[in-house]
Amino acid sequence: MKQVYMDYNATTPVRPEVLEEMLPFFREHFGNPSSVHWAGRQVSGAVENAREQVARLINCSPAEIVFTSCGSEGDNMSLKGTVDALRDKGNHIVTTTVEHPAVLSTCQYLEKNGCEVTYLPVDEHGMIDSAQLEKAITEKTILISIMWGNNETGTLFPVEEIGAIAQKYKVRFHTDAVQAIGKIPVDVQKANVDLLVLSGHKVGGPKGVGAVYVRRGTRMTPLIHGGHQERNRRAGTHNVAAIAGLGKACELAGERIEGDYQRVRDLRDRLERGIMERIPEVKLNGHPEKRLPNTLNVSFAYIEGESLLLNFDMKGIAASSGSACTSGSLEPSHVMGAMGVEIALAHSSTRFSLGPDNTEEDVDYVLEVLPPIVERLREMSPLYKKKA
Numbered sequence: 096m097k098q099v100y101m102d103y104n105a106t107t108p109v110r111p112e113v114l115e116e117m118l119p120f121f122r123e124h125f126g127n128p129s130s131v132h133w134a135g136r137q138v139s140g141a142v143e144n145a146r147e148q149v150a151r152l153i154n155c156s157p158a159e160i161v162f163t164s165c166g167s168e169g170d171n172m173s174l175k176g177t178v179d180a181l182r183d184k185g186n187h188i189v190t191t192t193v194e195h196p197a198v199l200s201t202c203q204y205l206e207k208n209g210c211e212v213t214y215l216p217v218d219e220h221g222m223i224d225s226a227q228l229e230k231a232i233t234e235k236t237i238l239i240s241i242m243w244g245n246n247e248t249g250t251l252f253p254v255e256e257i258g259a260i261a262q263k264y265k266v267r268f269h270t271d272a273v274q275a276i277g278k279i280p281v282d283v284q285k286a287n288v289d290l291l292v293l294s295g296h297k298v299g300g301p302k303g304v305g306a307v308y309v310r311r312g313t314r315m316t317p318l319i320h321g322g323h324q325e326r327n328r329r330a331g332t333h334n335v336a337a338i339a340g341l342g343k344a345c346e347l348a349g350e351r352i353e354g355d356y357q358r359v360r361d362l363r364d365r366l367e368r369g370i371m372e373r374i375p376e377v378k379l380n381g382h383p384e385k386r387l388p389n390t391l392n393v394s395f396a397y398i399e400g401e402s403l404l405l406n407f408d409m410k411g412i413a414a415s416s417g418s419a420c421t422s423g424s425l426e427p428s429h430v431m432g433a434m435g436v437e438i439a440l441a442h443s444s445t446r447f448s449l450g451p452d453n454t455e456e457d458v459d460y461v462l463e464v465l466p467p468i469v470e471r472l473r474e475m476s477p478l479y480k481k482k483a
């Protein structure tokens with residue numbers, strides 16, 4: 096059966112060049128990069144090379160990159176490390192209602208431990224209002240944590256505006272850029288970011304590795320205490336193979352943003368147009384323009400997103416409802432809730448997230464199988480019948 100993968104926001108396939116880059120470190124190059132002897136030297140160069148590759152992609156200095164075990168660790172480290180280091184300055188964090196659980200759950204944990212958190216609301220497009228952000232800042236505010244692009248809707252936040260506000264009030268700015276990296280240009284200087292988180296497996300690299308950009312001079316308590324790795328900012332023997340893979344993935348991503356993601360955007364737009372033309376009562380979730388080039392989130396009125404996905408799966412199509420982390424639960428996504436999407440529509444929200452391996456045939460295949468599935472599921476829906 097034909098298989099179409101349109102769930103790149105959940106994870107991406109490892110690029111062949113990335114795998115090649117990693118293999119020697121599972122075989123002959125086994126050393127510990129902290130060792131001073133030949134075996135250590137064989138691999139420490141690879142870690143430093145990867146650091147340069149990551150730094151180049153986001154326009155910072157290699158010394159400002161800290162390797163982690165995943166994006167979630169990066170978010171935890173940024174928030175908890177800031178709160179602990181800046182205890183004497185304040186205890187207030189400003190974030191949004193639509194962050195990834197790696198940020199939201201960490202904020203909830205911090206609230207139980209003496210922090211105050213303001214969750215900025217979003218409008219129907221999932222967008223925040225910068226004026227509200229500015230109003231939320233108090234004497235006690237130590238951190239603004241706002242993602243670059245939303246994983247469910249693709250909505251892009253005005254990071255340069257946020258960065259300017261952070262600078263004006265001398266508040267630290269953390270951004271979860273896991274979904275933006277490799278899809279659009281990300282420049283930590285332009286956006287005046289202090290802490291930025293990225294993850295390997297969302298950008299054509301391996302799972303279980305990530306990085307945090309920590310602006311020079313940013314005081315942070317480590318999340319993992321131990322050895323002196325990463326200039327005392329993150330202990331633990333380096334996952335050399337994964338780090339080398341992440342570096343290569345970032346190098347490739349930098350080369351691919353322009354050409355590949357223009358093509359991905361065209362495919363996404365073709366899918367969006369096709370769905371709107373072929374199926375009545377479809378609602379776009381997310382900002383119509385300010386959106387990641389690969390993401391399309393739509394609600395098909397009267398239908399359960401889960402049943403749609405199961406029917407997709409039977410046709411070989413991999414998409415997602417809500418976020419990967421919350422699917423399987425019956426709660427509608429917190430992002431849809433925050434956007435004020437009514438419950439029934441929130442339940443039918445479906446995310447297609449495309450990538451460089453997708454083709455026009457993939458899009459046309461989805462456009463061919465989708466309308467009859469939607470029609471059949473609607474016929475079975477009591478809500479739809481009532482309306483007719």
Ligand SMILES: *Cc1c(COP(=O)(O)O)cnc(C)c1O
Nearest residue numbers: 165166167195197246273274294
């Ligand atoms: C996937 C994702 C994460 C978590 O990254 P992991 O490496 O899977 O821990 C964090 N934030 C966003 C926006 C994501 O999409």
